[in-house]
Amino acid sequence: MSGDDTMDEDSLNSLPHGAQLAWGLVKPSTRGPKGELSVGKIVETAVGIADREGLPAVSMNRVASSLGFTTMSLYRYIKSKDDLLMLMTEAVCDIQVPEESEGKGWRDQLREYVEICIRIMRAHPWFTDIPIMGVPITPNNLKMVDWPLRILQNLPLSEYEKMSTVLLMSGYSRFYGVIMRDMDRAIEAGANPDSFSGLMYGEALRQLVTPEAYPALYPIVAAGVYTEDDGNKDEAQNDFDFGLERILDGIELHVSRARA
Amino acid sequence: MSGDDTMDEDSLNSLPHGAQLAWGLVKPSTRGPKGELSVGKIVETAVGIADREGLPAVSMNRVASSLGFTTMSLYRYIKSKDDLLMLMTEAVCDIQVPEESEGKGWRDQLREYVEICIRIMRAHPWFTDIPIMGVPITPNNLKMVDWPLRILQNLPLSEYEKMSTVLLMSGYSRFYGVIMRDMDRAIEAGANPDSFSGLMYGEALRQLVTPEAYPALYPIVAAGVYTEDDGNKDEAQNDFDFGLERILDGIELHVSRARA
DNA sequence: GCTATACTGTATACACCATATACAATTATT
C-alpha cells in the first residue's frame, strides 16, 4: 500500500545522495536536455586525478575542467564533494569476489581478502586519505563485508563475533594499507633525488633517542630498524605477515576452543 | 669538532619545524620585542578548539583570534599549519607512562597500553582526523612506542617482531579509536533530536541488502546487528575486547612456540 | 503543434582557507 511506499521512500531518501546514486535509486530525468556528463565519467575522472596526483588535487574545479566543463556543472550530477568521495571509494571497490574456492581453508581465504584490500589501497594511494565516515552503506563496499563474512560462515562463532572478526581483518588491512602507502610515497620521493624529503630522519633520531629516555626503543633506532624509509619492502612484508598470522592464530585458537 | 657539529645540525634541521619545536631545538631569540604569544599557548588553544568544535574549526584565523591576535601572528611561532597539527598530537600524547608494574603480565600491560591509546582518541575526537604523515618522530609520540616495546622486552621475540607487534597493537588501537569516535559522534548527533543524522540507515539497508546479493551479511543486517548507531556501547566494547583477545592469543601462541 | 515545465551548463558571487610580503614598532647588541 502507498503508506508503506512513502515510508520506504523516506528511509531510502535518508541515505546520503552518493549512496542513493551508488544503489541506482536516482531516477534519470526525461525532460530537458540530456546531460553531456554523467556520474560515471565524473567519478572516473576524479579517480584518475587522485591516482596520478593525489587526493588534494581532486577539486571540483580540477575535475570539471579535466572534462572540459565548468565547476558548477558537476553539481547537476553530484550534490556535494563528500558524495563524490564516497563514489570514488565505491568505484575502486568494484572487485570480483573470488568463487567459494572450495579447496582453500578459511585462513587462506582470509589472507586472500586482506591481500585484495591492500592491493586496492596501494593501487589507489588516496583511498586511505578519505576518512571513514561511518559503516559501509554502498553496494560494493558492502560486498567487501559480505565476502569475509561468507568465509567465516561455517565457523562456530556468534554473529557478533563474526562481525568483530571482519572488523578486525578489515581494520588490519586498512592499517597496513596506510603503512604501505606511506612507504610507497617515501620510495617515490626517494627516487626523486632532489627531494631529500626527510630520509635523514633516521640520523636525527639517532641523536635524539637516548637510551635513558627511550630504553627499549634505543637499540631499534640505533640499529636502523625503526626508520627504514629506504624502501626495505621485504621487511615490511615480513612485519605485515607476522601480524596477520598472529591474528589468524588468535582466531583459530578461539575457534578450536569453541569446538571443544 | 665543528665538522661533526654542522653535520648534526644539518640532520636535526632536516626535521619538520614542528618536530624541532617539540624537541626544544629552536633557540629563543634575544633581540627584538619578546613575544606575547608562545608555541605552548597556540597549541593549547588549538587543542581546545578542536576538542570543543572539531578539527575543521581549527583554522589559523580561529586560533589567532581566540587568543586576541591576528592570523599572521601565529606564523612568528609556527612555520605552517601542518606543524601545528603535529604539535597538537604531541601535546595530547604527553601521558605518564605507568611504572613497570611488576605484578602484571605482558598481556595486562598491553591491554593497558591499548586502553590508554583509545582514551586519548576519545578524549580528543579530532586525533584520528589527522592523517598519519609518517613514523612518529616527536618525543611524546616516541614514548608511546617505547612503552609497549618495554612491555615486550623480555619476550623471546626478535626486534623486528617486537616492532611488528607494537605496530599491530597501535594499529588496532587506532582502528577502534576511529570506530568509537564515530560512535560517540553518532550518539551526540542522536542526542540532538532535530538532526536525524541518518540513524535510519538501518531501515534503508534492510531494504537494499538482499539475501541473494549479500547472503552472509543479510541475517546480520536483518537482525539489526550491523547498524547499531543507536549507541549500544556495550556491544562495541565486546567487539573491541574480542578482537584484542584474539590478537593477544595469537601473540601468546607465538611466544610459547618460540619458547619451545 | 504549442505551451508549460523541468532540466542543462554557465557565470557570478560569497565566504572561507593557508600563507607571502611589506611595514611600523620595539628591543638587545654593538
Add this chain to the structure above:
DNA sequence: AATAATTGTATATGGTGTATACAGTATAGC
C-alpha cells in the same frame, strides 16, 4: 646612539566548496 633582529599587523594572492540567478533546450501534456 646606531645597528640589527624580531615582533605584531595590514594587505594581498590564489586556492577551496558551493549558493544563486540565468539563458538555452528538450520533453510532457494539452
